[in-house]
Amino acid sequence: MACVSCERLVAASDNGIVCGLCLSRLPCLPSPQCDRCGHPRRAGECAWCELLPPYVRAARSVCWLPGVASSEIVHALKYGGWTRVAGEMALRMSRLAWPADVVEERAALIPVPLSRSRQRERGYNQSGLLACALAEHWNVPVWNDAIRRCRDTRSQTELTPGERLGNLAGSIAASESRSKDVAGAHLVIVDDVVTTAATLNACAKALFEGGARIISYVTFGRARASGDRL
Numbered sequence: 001m002a003c004v005s006c007e008r009l010v011a012a013s014d015n016g017i018v019c020g021l022c023l024s025r026l027p028c029l030p031s032p033q034c035d036r037c038g039h040p041r042r043a044g045e046c047a048w049c050e051l052l053p054p055y056v057r058a059a060r061s062v063c064w065l066p067g068v069a070s071s072e073i074v075h076a077l078k079y080g081g082w083t084r085v086a087g088e089m090a091l092r093m094s095r096l097a098w099p100a101d102v103v104e105e106r107a108a109l110i111p112v113p114l115s116r117s118r119q120r121e122r123g124y125n126q127s128g129l130l131a132c133a134l135a136e137h138w139n140v141p142v143w144n145d146a147i148r149r150c151r152d153t154r155s156q157t158e159l160t161p162g163e164r165l166g167n168l169a170g171s172i173a174a175s176e177s178r179s180k181d182v183a184g185a186h187l188v189i190v191d192d193v194v195t196t197a198a199t200l201n202a203c204a205k206a207l208f209e210g211g212a213r214i215i216s217y218v219t220f221g222r223a224r225a226s227g228d229r230l
């Protein structure tokens with residue numbers, strides 16, 4: 001089996017997807033970082049925090065996208081059907097540093113839901129795989145049923161940021177079945193990648209309106225914004 005990034009052979013005893021060298025070279029977000037949004041900090045106000053609604057406590061991501069190995073890993077999880085790579089991604093997500101209150105309060109992990117048709121097509125929800133693997137490290141439950149897609153949305157990658165918001169408006173709702181658990185809770189939403197935070201924000205809004213007290217985000221990749229230092 002060849003590494004998805006560098007095409008060197010990966011030992012069978014390894015995870016079989018990406019070689020150790022490529023994993024060690026992931027373009028991790030540099031420190032110092034904003035305590036709230038986890039974005040590399042520059043002098044002055046934090047532009048990335050402005051993407052987040054006030055009830056979002058903190059956000060963390062492992063590495064930049066696009067980047068060496070990170071792009072191939074995310075692509076493999078999403079489109080290659082190589083679900084084993086989720087374990088390597090979740091391990092790195094589990095090591096991220098958080099404000100103490102987030103660690104104390106986080107009650108459950110909430111994967112970003114796929115539409116029913118896309119999940120059928122793909123056979124799995126990549127965010128759900130990451131959440132399940134991460135839950136074992138953090139020892140918290142995964143609530144797959146807390147939010148759901150109300151209708152199919154066009155693939156976000158085909159849209160401009162403005163179109164993304166319109167496309168998402170009203171597309172995600174909290175489920176009745178979890179309303180008692182969600183009430184008053186600090187929940188952590190899990191996704192593979194954050195770009196404009198539009199999808200995560202739509203999920204957070206649904207949870208907040210469903211009674212959640214506070215929400216945090218964790219992703220493997222984060223899109224570079226113009227001006228970010230490498």
Ligand SMILES: [Zn+2]
Nearest residue numbers: 003006019022
């Ligand atoms: Zn490699």
Ligand SMILES: [Zn+2]
Nearest residue numbers: 034037046049
């Ligand atoms: Zn910030």
